[in-house]
Amino acid sequence: MDHRAPTSASAVESVVAGTPQSVGSFRFWFEDQRWEWSDEAAAVYGYAAESTQPSTELLLAHKHPDDRALVARSIDAAVRTGEPFCGRHRVIDTSGRVHHVIVVADRMFDDRGLVVGTTGYLIDVSDALEENRQEILDDTLPELVESRAVIEQAKGVLMVVYGINAEQAFRVLQWRSQETNVKLRTLAHQLVNEIPAMGGGPASQRARFDHLLLTMRGDVVAAE
Structure with missing residues (x-):
C-alpha cells in the first residue's frame, strides 16, 4: 500500500x-x-x-x-x-x-x-445482510463449497481480532475481495497462512494484522 x-x-x-x-x-x-x-x-x-x-x-x-x-x-x-x-x-x-x-x-x-x-x-458493520444473503450466497457459493474450511478459519481470525460476529467477518472478507478483485478463498488462504508469523504483544499484533488486511493482494495461491 x-x-x-x-x-x-x-x-x-x-x-x-x-x-x-x-x-x-x-x-x-x-x-x-x-x-x-x-x-x-x-x-x-x-x-x-x-x-x-x-x-x-x-x-x-x-x-x-x-x-x-x-x-x-x-x-x-x-x-x-x-x-x-x-x-x-x-x-x-x-x-x-x-x-x-x-x-x-x-x-x-x-x-x-x-x-x-x-x-x-x-x-x-452495523447492518445484518438478511436482505442480501441470497445474493451473496449465489455469488460466492462455489467458493464456499470448495474452500469452506479456510474461509471459516479466516472468518474466525477476524472475529477474534475485531470482536465481531461471523456475518460481519464475512462482510469484511467480501469487501477486501471486491476491492482487490481477488477471489475470496485466495485472500482467506493468504490471511490464514500469514497469521503464524505475527509476534509481539496484543497492540503490535493488531497493528500487524491491520497492515496485512490492508496490503494483501492474493499473492498466495489458494490450495486446491
Missing part, C-alpha cells in the same frame, strides 16, 4: 452490490491532529459530503458514551507512539442512530519515509 497516496473510499466497491456504501477512508496527521475523511466516512456520522471538517473533538463527540474514553486514549497513544489508530467502537450519527464500526489502519509516511500519521478505513 502506498501511504503517501491512500486509496479513496469512493474507489472501494460496495460490500454488497446495490447496497449503500459502508466503507469510508480517512487520514490522520499526528503532529497537528488533522483529519481528512471521505464522503462515505462522513455519511457514517450523518454528515453530507464536504459539509463538515472532521476533528478529534467532533469525532469523540459522536462516540458512544461507553466507548468515548477508550477511543480518546487510543488517539492519544497514536500521537505519542506513531502507531496506527485502530479499534472497534460505536458511533452515534447526527440522527441518533448507533453504528458499530471497525477502524482498520496502517502507518502513513512522508517523502523521507518518516511516520507522520495513520491512514485507513472505517467499516460500518
